[in-house]
Amino acid sequence: MLMRAKDSTLLVIDLQERLLPAIDGGAAVVEQATWLVRLAQRLDVPVIATEQYPKGLGVTGAELRELLPAEGLREKIHFSATAGAGLFDLPGGERRQFIVCGTETHVCVLQTVLGLLAAGREVFVVDEAVGSRRPRDKALGLARMERAGAVIVSREMVAFEWLEQAGTDVFREVSRNFIR
Template identity: 90%
Template sequence: MLMRAKDSTLLVIDLQERLLPAIDGGAAVIEQASWLVRVAQRLQVPVIATEQYPKGLGYTEASLHELLPGEGLREKIHFSATAGAGLFDLPGGERQQFIVCGTETHVCVLQTVLGLLTAGREVFVVDEAVGSRRPRDKALGLARMEGAGAVIVSREMVAFEWLERAGTELFREISRGFIR
């Protein structure tokens, strides 16, 4: 199955200021997630972001927060963004495909992905845009998600599948601004 821009929502999970310093490669995860958000916005793919207990973990990292639409930000207390009310009611929540990035891979990302799969959604997890405190936990989380039916992808796989074809002005713009 291909990722299609018209069917996709980008879901950014818990990339919060107090948690990120503890994440292995946290700065790179923010960089990759920001790249995905910018590409999604250029291709008119809705973006939803979550914050896990922001009183304790802080708010979304500032440079990423600047990119996010206010109506797509959701606070949560459950580890899964699908628990409780609200995720599917946000703009983009009705779409069939969810492209997922964020932290921690083996906790909130994993539980959200399992919830999305249970809800019948197609789920794609962007390998370089998820992170955990320990690399082994990230690897185990990715393996478990893949075993449950999620597809593990790279950011460029997302961009090229959303674009569908070369030779358009949009392709040239994304290629110049994001791929090179």
């Protein structure tokens, strides 16, 4: 199954300022997620972002937060973004494909992905845009999600599948500004 921009929502999970310093390669995870958010916005793909207990873990990092649509931001206390009310009611929540990035791979990302799969969604997890405190936990989380039916992808897979074809003005712009 291919990722299609018209069917996709980008879901950014818990990239919060107090949590990120503890994440292995946290700065790189934020950089990759920011790239995905900018790409999604350029291709009119809705973006939803969550914050796990922001009173304790802080809000999404400022650089990324300024890119996020206010109507697509959801606070949560459950580890899964699908638990409780609201995720599927946000703009883009009705779409069938979810492209997922964020932290922690083996906790909130994993539980959200399992919830999305249980809700009948197609789920794609962007390998370089997820992270955990320990690399082993990230690897185990990715393996479990893949066994459950999620597809592990790279950011360029997302970009090229959302674009669908070369030779268009949009392709040239994305290639110049995102692919390099």
